Each structure stands twice: as C-alpha cells, then as structure tokens.
Amino acid sequence: MKQKLERAKGILFHAALRSMLFTTRIVGFRGMHLIMxxxxxxxxxxxxxxxxxxxxxxxxxxxxxxxxxxxxKGKPSLRDIYFHIRALNLIRDFGSAxxxxxxxxxxxxxxxxxxxxxxxDKLRVERNIFLYEKISPPFVKGYGEHERVLTHFYxxxxxxxxxxxxxxxxxxxxxxxxxxxxxxxxxxxxxxNVLFPNGQHELAHAICSKALSLFERGSKxxxxxxxxxxxQSAHLWQxxxxxKLKETRAAQHIRQGLLNRMRIAECELGQPCSASMQExxxxxxLQMIHTDVKGAGAYESARDxxxxxxxxxxxxxxxxxxSRIAHLALAEAAERFEISGxxxxxxxxxxxxxxxxxxxxxxxxxxxxxxxxxxxKRNAEANRFMLEKLKLFWRNFSSVSRTGIERRIKKGKLLxxxxxxxxxxxxxxxxxxxGILQHLRPANSRYGCGGDPRLKELLEPGNEDWLEIVPxxxxxxxxxxxxxQYWSDREGVPAGLDQHRVTRTIMRKMKQYRDVMLAExxxxxxxxxxxxxxxxxxxxxxxxxxxxxxFREWLDxxxxxxxxxxxxxxxxxNLARNKSYTEIEQWEKLFQLEGVDVISLQYSDTxxxxxxxxxxxxxxxxxxPHVHLTNDLRxxxxxxxxxxxxxxxxxxxxxxxxxxxxxxxxxxxxPVAPDWWRIAEDGMTDRIFPTITHxxxxxxxxxxxxxxxVIHKIQEMAxx
Numbered sequence: 001m002k003q004k005l006e007r008a009k010g011i012l013f014h015a016a017l018r019s020m021l022f023t024t025r026i027v028g029f030r031g032m033h034l035i036m037x038x039x040x041x042x043x044x045x046x047x048x049x050x051x052x053x054x055x056x057x058x059x060x061x062x063x064x065x066x067x068x069x070x071x072x073k074g075k076p077s078l079r080d081i082y083f084h085i086r087a088l089n090l091i092r093d094f095g096s097a098x099x100x101x102x103x104x105x106x107x108x109x110x111x112x113x114x115x116x117x118x119x120x121d122k123l124r125v126e127r128n129i130f131l132y133e134k135i136s137p138p139f140v141k142g143y144g145e146h147e148r149v150l151t152h153f154y155x156x157x158x159x160x161x162x163x164x165x166x167x168x169x170x171x172x173x174x175x176x177x178x179x180x181x182x183x184x185x186x187x188x189x190x191x192x193n194v195l196f197p198n199g200q201h202e203l204a205h206a207i208c209s210k211a212l213s214l215f216e217r218g219s220k221x222x223x224x225x226x227x228x229x230x231x232q233s234a235h236l237w238q239x240x241x242x243x244k245l246k247e248t249r250a251a252q253h254i255r256q257g258l259l260n261r262m263r264i265a266e267c268e269l270g271q272p273c274s275a276s277m278q279e280x281x282x283x284x285x286l287q288m289i290h291t292d293v294k295g296a297g298a299y300e301s302a303r304d305x306x307x308x309x310x311x312x313x314x315x316x317x318x319x320x321x322x323s324r325i326a327h328l329a330l331a332e333a334a335e336r337f338e339i340s341g342x343x344x345x346x347x348x349x350x351x352x353x354x355x356x357x358x359x360x361x362x363x364x365x366x367x368x369x370x371x372x373x374x375x376x377k378r379n380a381e382a383n384r385f386m387l388e389k390l391k392l393f394w395r396n397f398s399s400v401s402r403t404g405i406e407r408r409i410k411k412g413k414l415l416x417x418x419x420x421x422x423x424x425x426x427x428x429x430x431x432x433x434x435g436i437l438q439h440l441r442p443a444n445s446r447y448g449c450g451g452d453p454r455l456k457e458l459l460e461p462g463n464e465d466w467l468e469i470v471p472x473x474x475x476x477x478x479x480x481x482x483x484x485q486y487w488s489d490r491e492g493v494p495a496g497l498d499q500h501r502v503t504r505t506i507m508r509k510m511k512q513y514r515d516v517m518l519a520e521x522x523x524x525x526x527x528x529x530x531x532x533x534x535x536x537x538x539x540x541x542x543x544x545x546x547x548x549x550x551f552r553e554w555l556d557x558x559x560x561x562x563x564x565x566x567x568x569x570x571x572x573x574n575l576a577r578n579k580s581y582t583e584i585e586q587w588e589k590l591f592q593l594e595g596v597d598v599i600s601l602q603y604s605d606t607x608x609x610x611x612x613x614x615x616x617x618x619x620x621x622x623x624x625p626h627v628h629l630t631n632d633l634r635x636x637x638x639x640x641x642x643x644x645x646x647x648x649x650x651x652x653x654x655x656x657x658x659x660x661x662x663x664x665x666x667x668x669x670x671p672v673a674p675d676w677w678r679i680a681e682d683g684m685t686d687r688i689f690p691t692i693t694h695x696x697x698x699x700x701x702x703x704x705x706x707x708x709x710v711i712h713k714i715q716e717m718a719x720x
Contacts, residue, residue, distance in 0.1 A: 013054075024055065029061065029064075032055075033064060036068060046079060053065055053086075057090065059492070060491065060495045061492060062091035062487055062488075063091070063488065065090060066084070066091055069083040069084045070084060076107075077119075079119045082123045085100055085126045089129050089152070092159075092487060093483075093484045094133045097126070098131075101123075101127055125149060128146070128149055129148075129149055129152050132149070132153075150180060154176055157173055158194075160172055162499075163476060164425065164476060169198065170200060173195065173207065177210070177211075182214050184215050184258055185254065187207050187208055188254075188257050191207070191261050201265040205262055209262060212259065216255070253317065253321060256321060257321055259283070260282050260325065263282070267290030281311065284308065285308055285309065286328070288301070299337065299342060301336055305329050306349075309330070324356070326356055327356035327357065330349050330350075330352045330356070334349035334368070334369075335368060337349060339671045341672075347373070347376075350365060350369035350372065353365050360392070361392065366385075368673070371677055373385070374676060374677040375673035375677070382527070383527065396496070397497060397498065397518060400422075400497065400502075401515070403416075403515055414517075414521050414522075415517070417446075418445060418446050419448075419514060420450070420509060420513040421433075421437075421449040421450070421517050421518065422450055422501045422517070423451040423518075424451070424519065425451065425500070427455070427633070428654070428655045429523075430452070430455060430519060432523065432688060433523050434467070435688045438540050439688075446513075447467055448467075448470055448510075448512070450469075450501060450502070450503070451472060452472070453471035453472070453473075453479040457633070457634055459540070459541060462542030463540070470509050472489075472501065472502075492504060526688075531677070531687040539660050539689075540660075541637050541659045543660055547634070548638045551642035561718055562596045562645070563645075564596060564597065564598050564643060564647060565599045566590075566598050567600075567603070568602065568647075569649065571603055579669075579670055580670040580674075581669075582669070584612055586704060590710075590714065592619060593715055596714060597620075597622055598621055599623075600623045600629065601636060603630045603651075603652075609621075624639055637662070640664075641661065641662045643663075644663065644717065645663050645664070645714065645717065646664040647664075647667065648666065648667065649666070649667040649669065650666065650668070650675060658691055661691050662691060664693065665693050665694075667695060667706055667710070668694040668706070669697045669703045675694065683698075683699060
C-alpha cells in the first residue's frame with residue numbers, strides 16, 4: 001500500500017511539473033520567475049518549493065534557484081535557512097551551504113533548534129549531504145540514511161561519470177552503496193552501467209563481495225536492521241532502472257548475479273579462478289571467455305565457447321543473467337572467429353551478440369561488427385548500420401538541430417557548409433573528425449567546434465579561415481574548474497542536452513552558425529563516402545619552423561643517429577583495451593639497437609616501465625625536460641615532427657603525429673579489422689593522415705609480429 005501511495009505521489013508530482021514547464025514556455029522564464037517570487041513573498045514558498053526547484057533544475061537555472069531561496073533581510077527562520085541550503089546543495093556549492101549553516105547556528109534562537117520541528121529534521125538531512133561531501137568513504141558507516149541523501153549521491157555518481165573523474169566516481173559509488181546497505185540490485189546496476197564500462201573492476205569486486213556477504217547473512221544487516229525491509233524503501237522505486245530490476249529479478253537469482261559479476265571482475269584483474277567457479281556453469285563460461293587465446297587456437301576455442309553456451313542456456317539461471325553472459329560469450333566467439341579468418345562466422349555471431357544489447361551509440365561489439373563489414377567490402381550494410389546509430393545518438397541533441405537528422409540522411413547531406421560542431425572530450429576522436437572534415441568540407445565553408453581547451457592552441461593556428469575552436473570547461477585536466485564554476489558555465493543550457501558538450505558560451509556561438517552538427521556526423525559522413533577524397537596539401541596541425549627547430553636541436557644533442565618518438569599503450573588499461581596495446585617487455589630489442597634514441601611520447605605515468613628499461617634492458621627512454629606529455633599538445637606535435645619516426649598505437653598520440661605530418665608508424669594490432677576502415681587499398685597507408693603507415697595484425701600475424709616488424713624497420717634506418 002505504501003509503495004502504491006508513493007507511486008501515485010510521483011505521478012501527480014510529474015504531471016504538475018510538466019504543467020509548470022509548459023506554462024514557463026508560454027509566459028517565458030522571467031515571467032514565471034516573477035510569479036514564483038510573488039508566491040514566495042506571501043509565505044507559500046514551502047508549498048511550491050519542490051515543484052519550482054525541480055522545474056529550475058530541468059531548465060538548468062541553478063543560479064536562479066539560489067536567488068529565489070535567499071532569505072529576506074533580518075533574522076531568517078529555520079525554514080528559510082533550509083530552503084537556501086538545499087538550493088546551494090542542488091547547485092553543488094557545498095562550501096557556501098556549510099557557511100550558511102554555521103551562520104544559522106550562531107544567529108537563530110537555540111529554542112528553534114530545541115523544538116525539533118520538521119524543518120529541523122529537514123535541515124539535518126541537508127547538513128549531512130555537505131558533510132558527507134567532505135569526507136572519504138572508508139570512514140562512513142551510513143546504513144539507513146534519508147531518502148534525500150540517497151537520491152543525492154545517486155545523482156552524484158552520474159555527474160562524476162560525466163566529468164570522466166574516476167576517483168570521484170569511486171568515492172560516490174562507495175558512499176551510495178554504504179547508505180543503501182549494499183542493496184544487491186543497486187550494486188549490480190552500478191557495476192553494469194558505471195564500473196565495468198570504466199574499467200573499475202577492483203571496486204566492482206569489492207562492492208559485489210560486500211553485497212553478497214550481507215545478503216547471505218540473512219535478515220539482519222548493519223545495526224540490526226532488516227535488510228529485506230530496507231530493500232523495499234520508497235527511494236529505490238524512484239529510479240526506473242532499479243524499479244525494473246526489483247520487479248523482474250527474483251531473490252533466488254540475486255546471489256548468482258553477484259557471483260557472476262565478481263567472476264568477471266576477477267577475470268579482468270587476472271586473479272586465479274576458484275574451484276567453485278569452474279564447477280558453476282556461469283563461472284566456467286566466464287573463465288572461457290576471459291582466457292587469452294593466441295591466433296592458432298582461436299577457431300577451436302570459439303567453438304568450445306559456443307558448445308558450452310548451449311549447455312549454459314539450459315541451466316537454472318535467471319533469464320536476464322543468461323542474456324548478459326550470452327552476449328559476452330557470443331561477442332568473444334565472434335572475435336575469435338575473426339582472428340582465425342572465419343569472417344562470415346564472425347559476422348553471424350556479432351549479429352547474434354548485438355541482439356542482446358541495449359540501444360546506444362556504437363559499443364565495442366558493434367564497432368567490431370561494422371569494422372568487419374567495411375573490411376569485407378560490405379559497405380552498404382555498414383553504412384546503414386552507422387546511420388541508424390547516428391539517428392539514435394541525435395536523440396540527446398534534437399532540440400538544437402535546425403535541420404533534422406532524418407531529413408539530412410534522406411537528402412544524403414550529413415555535412416553543412418556553415419555549422420557549429422558539438423564534440424566530446426576525446427582529443428584523438430576530435431582530430432580524426434576534423435581531419436575528415438578538412439578533406440570533405442565544401443568551398444568557402446566555416447565551422448565552429450567545442451571541446452577541450454587545449455585544442456584551441458593546437459588546431460586554430462593556420463586554420464583560422466575555416467575553423468574556430470570554442471573551449472568548454474571541465475572539472476578535470478589542466479584547465480579544470482571547480483563544480484560551482486562548471487555549472488555556472490552551463491546556466492540556462494536545456495537539461496535535455498549533453499551538458500558536458502554544451503555551455504552558455506557554446507550556446508551563444510551556435511547562434512552565429514546556420515546549423516548544428518555533431519562530431520559523429522562528420523565521422524559517419526567520412527565512412528559513408530568511403531574516405532575517398534583528395535588529400536589536403538597541408539596538414540591539419542600546422543607547425544612553423546620556429547616551433548620545430550628547438551626540438552631538432554635538442555634531439556641532435558643525443559648520441560644516436562635515428563630519433564624515434566615512442567608510445568606503446570593508452571593511459572587507461574583493462575583486459576579489453578589491452579588487446580590494442582603492447583607491453584614494454586615486448587620492446588626489449590628496440591632499446592638495445594645501436595644508433596637509436598627512443599624519445600618518450602607516452603602521456604601517463606611510466607616510472608615502473610622506465611625502471612624496467614634501465615635495469616633489465618640496459619637502455620634509456622629519453623624525456624624532453626620542457627614538454628608536459630599530457631598538457632603541452634602543440635609541443636608534443638613539434639617534438640614528433642622533429643623525430644625521424646614516431647611509433648604509436650591507436651591513441652591520440654598517433655593521430656596528433658599524423659595530423660601534423662610526422663612520419664608515423666601505427667601499431668594497428670587490434671585483431672583483425674577494427675582499424676581497417678581507414679587503411680587504403682595498399683594495406684598500409686592511412687586514408688585520413690597519409691604520413692601514417694599501418695603495421696597491422698593482419699599482415700604480421702600477431703601482436704609480437706607487428707612489434708618485430710617495427711623494430712626491423714628502425715634497425716634498417718639506423719644501419720650505416
């Protein structure tokens with residue numbers, strides 16, 4: 001009965017919210033704000049606060065919310081203080097919330113606190129939020145917190161996920177799971193949607209293990225409370241994904257779900273499999289999926305996975321869990337068929353795996369599928385697939401499109417002549433898209449592009465006639481701003497948009513262009529045209545001789561004849577991503593070549609690898625003393641241009657080197673086809689940046705085969 005009442009209240013609230021949003025569109029934001037200010041002035045703020053606060057959040061008018069709740073002059077009441085502190089918490093200004101609270105303790109009559117009114121309890125909840133924001137999860141014993149605190153930290157997980165701030169994601173996941181008593185269904189939801197996609201396998205294993213321990217303990221949880229009663233608490237039903245889980249997953253399958261996720265995490269972390277794991281059908285299948293198989297045994301291992309998958313599908317496991325593991329098994333079998341050269345079988349099983357996927361942009365499995373289609377010259381199928389994915393992706397941006405994506409696809413004109421490009425934060429992805437655009441753009445076209453502030457210095461010089469970079473703020477990296485500034489930069493940006501791409505400045509700039517595109521539009525336009533274009537005579541990143549010469553002089557001071565700029569991996573590693581990268585141990589012979597100086601272009605911590613190079617290989621990885629390999633992008637390009645050769649895998653380093661015209665070898669080692677869409681008919685030359693030469697898994701048979709071929713090439717360059 002209580003759950004039905006909560007649902008009814010939620011339905012009524014959202015109906016009222018839709019009405020208020022509709023009214024705001026009719027009378028305008030300023031008009032509605034004046035009406036609400038008048039309502040607050042006559043003492044009805046408490047009645048309309050939840051609704052107006054939700055409306056302002058939906059409109060992304062956080063500053064207006066704070067202004068509306070600011071107490072009048074004179075001695076404020078506890079109610080006024082509560083509304084203002086809650087508004088400050090909602091805009092993530094926790095420092096100001098703490099200051100207001102401390103000031104209230106000094107100024108408000110102690111009797112008002114002693115009375116223990118509902119406002120006292122509400123204020124305590126808001127106080128807990130800004131206090132929890134300041135402390136670290138290991139010190140929190142927060143089981144049974146208020147619904148408002150739980151909802152706050154659930155939102156914070158997704159905000160931190162959007163910021164790409166993994167330490168912050170980890171903090172909020174730990175807090176939220178602690179406050180929710182490690183509810184198994186919440187833990188599984190966060191593991192699948194936040195932790196696994198971001199490679200946080202250690203944390204995923206820890207929270208699943210804790211949830212399993214509490215679940216198996218029975219009816220008594222922390223502080224003697226009943227876990228099963230807590231699992232029915234109202235706040236959980238407000239999250240649609242979790243409500244669906246609660247309605248569909250029976251309790252007897254929860255244990256299996258937690259165990260499966262723990263096993264996936266253990267496999268990703270390279271931990272040995274327990275005996276119980278090998279006896280369990282799901283555990284044995286997961287072990288087979290995560291066992292690394294070399295090229296020779298790929299076909300047989302794929303057949304083994306499919307044979308055991310048939311047995312697994314007959315086991316007594318919840319259908320949703322079966323679907324998850326079946327997707328992993330089919331995708332892995334398809335990849336192994338691809339490695340073994342059985343391309344038709346690979347396509348069939350990629351298609352079967354995709355049937356178990358949710359609708360989203362291009363996942364790893366989807367990208368391997370479409371890449372294989374391009375590799376097999378089935379371009380029409382691949383183009384249809386990518387265009388359908390592009391339609392799906394545009395759902396988050398339809399409000400800013402002046403020419404709908406459906407209409408553009410129908411007319412065959414994905415690119416505008418004058419448009420602002422909304423781009424994400426990946427440096428390499430933006431460089432690839434702009435590299436394609438440089439070739440495809442019509443005459444006299446002009447584009448703006450939002451993104452990482454570092455791109456303005458990197459890409460604008462020499463391209464001012466057609467390209468304008470508009471920096472966007474973020475909470476991490478060299479140009480990080482605090483959260484208050486981050487959300488201030490997005491004040492008034494419609495909440496339906498991807499606010500990590502769109503700021504107020506970008507919204508203003510968009511009005512100066514005829515239409516809006518996504519970086520994904522450019523990428524798909526290039527694919528649809530087969531990347532068949534005349535290469536531009538100038539590189540995308542235009543460096544002057546004055547920028548490159550100091551790096552040549554520094555390189556000349558080193559003893560070797562050949563200078564090789566070197567990157568061998570990404571800064572973010574996990575079992576899936578490692579397939580595309582090498583380990584430093586594979587490059588021992590490179591550091592032992594006579595007459596070769598190896599220059600680091602690796603943008604993450606390399607202290608352990610440098611120790612291996614020095615102590616085990618007897619070599620040296622040279623680092624330029626005045627180049628920050630994460631922040632100084634233009635200097636990195638100048639250093640790459642000054643080298644005789646750059647060697648890099650599929651990271652931003654490779655594409656920056658190619659975009660500035662440096663002689664570059666790409667370690668194209670992801671088996672087999674994921675990079676083939678950009679390789680020319682000769683099997684080596686890059687279609688986007690022709691100074692990149694691909695040394696591929698297909699041609700050299702293995703990852704180590706590619707490494708050996710690159711070392712041989714460098715040895716030839718260093719020969720007398």
